[in-house]
Amino acid sequence: xxxxxxxxxxxxxxxxxxxxxxxxxxxxxxxxxxxxxxxxxxxxxxxxxxxxxxxxxxxxxxxxxxxxxxxxxxxxxxxxxxxxxxxxxxxxxxxxxxxxxxxxxxxxxxxxxxxxxxxxxxxxxxxxxxxxxxxxxxxxxxxxxxxxxxxxxxxxxxxxxxxxxxxxxxxxxxxxxxxxxxxxxxxxxxxxxxxxxxxxxx
Amino acid sequence: xxxxxxxxxxxxxxxxxxxxxxxxxxxxxxxxxxxxxxxxxxxxxxxxxxxxxxxxxxxxxxxxxxxxxxxxxxxxxxxxxxxxxxxxxxxxxxxxxxxxxxxxxxxxxxxxxxxxxxxxxxxxxxxxxxxxxxxxxxxxxxxxxxxxxxxxxxxxxxxxxxxxxxxxxxxxxxxxxxxxxxxxxxxxxx
Numbered sequence: 001x002x003x004x005x006x007x008x009x010x011x012x013x014x015x016x017x018x019x020x021x022x023x024x025x026x027x028x029x030x031x032x033x034x035x036x037x038x039x040x041x042x043x044x045x046x047x048x049x050x051x052x053x054x055x056x057x058x059x060x061x062x063x064x065x066x067x068x069x070x071x072x073x074x075x076x077x078x079x080x081x082x083x084x085x086x087x088x089x090x091x092x093x094x095x096x097x098x099x100x101x102x103x104x105x106x107x108x109x110x111x112x113x114x115x116x117x118x119x120x121x122x123x124x125x126x127x128x129x130x131x132x133x134x135x136x137x138x139x140x141x142x143x144x145x146x147x148x149x150x151x152x153x154x155x156x157x158x159x160x161x162x163x164x165x166x167x168x169x170x171x172x173x174x175x176x177x178x179x180x181x182x183x184x185x186x187x188x189x190x191x192x193x194x195x196x197x198x199x200x201x202x
Numbered sequence: 203x204x205x206x207x208x209x210x211x212x213x214x215x216x217x218x219x220x221x222x223x224x225x226x227x228x229x230x231x232x233x234x235x236x237x238x239x240x241x242x243x244x245x246x247x248x249x250x251x252x253x254x255x256x257x258x259x260x261x262x263x264x265x266x267x268x269x270x271x272x273x274x275x276x277x278x279x280x281x282x283x284x285x286x287x288x289x290x291x292x293x294x295x296x297x298x299x300x301x302x303x304x305x306x307x308x309x310x311x312x313x314x315x316x317x318x319x320x321x322x323x324x325x326x327x328x329x330x331x332x333x334x335x336x337x338x339x340x341x342x343x344x345x346x347x348x349x350x351x352x353x354x355x356x357x358x359x360x361x362x363x364x365x366x367x368x369x370x371x372x373x374x375x376x377x378x379x380x381x382x383x384x385x386x387x388x389x390x391x392x
Contacts, residue, residue, distance in 0.1 A: 005302065005303070006302075006303060006304075006305060026305045027294050027296040027297075027300075027305065027335065028263075028293075028294065028335060029258065029263070029292075029293025029294030029296075029335035029336070030258055030293070031258065033294065034293070034294060037294075037305055037306075037307045037308075038307045040305065041304060041305070041306060041307075151301065151303040151304040152303050153303065
């Protein structure tokens, strides 16, 4: 069976806690649906972020926002139009990104026979018109490999679906049928599913 | 679904469980003018509405596009809508459209707001063209499911046992039975 919708995934999680009433639509307003619409997106995103899932890997050329003066700040005072020192480049955080896996240079020659580690940090630039999450690095023409917010269940691998069902079941149990023993059982299942999920095997 | 049920037949079942010698005819809220009929006329509609508010019965689910209140909503909300007159309980405020794979929760609250000098019940939220899923009072006895009807019979029996027969012991027993049935009947068909 291929799950194709948030409702199907939530219903599998509800079955796992023996909740007798499945969801028809996530906005139907039933007790389970009210919980589902609150927890679904956050649980999915948290799980996407928790491991380097192959299906969620994306790469993008970063959008340059600011640069430091050539040669540094010896003759030029730092202003908010520059990246915070000591960084040379400030790039926009990619849209739909849940986790930056790496920042790398755009290769001049491929294959690259002498790859070097590249450092970067995330920051928040309050000097922009809207305070924005940014990537600070010393790489020109930088690219980012990141975990994207993939919301379409048909794109997911089976182990991710299983882990999401387990994670949702834990939260449904707490919200719909709280019991100390069952909660513990669900948490163990969630941990087990998380450990069994092998995100990098595609 | 309980085909053939009427308000009178439900009241008569309640009377059978409280003061068995009485029966009523006619329709809610007037019934037949008897002592039992007058008591039922006072008690019947509030009892139905109480039960409808208590749990999310499938037969009472309704959806409707909300009507904008026409005045600036109370801070910090962006939109205000009139509370539907037949709404017993809000189940969910639904956006007009949403990403099927990425549904987002909708925050809302309902509150009073003065409109043209009249205190009016308003649903506030931050989405335009909101749709409401709610429990409606626009249901007939034929639409009641069997568990709801049994809970209603016992709730009415509880109230009639006190009002007509002066039997607090029986009233308490029937109220407890009704409460037990409410919990059974709250789930959807599955």
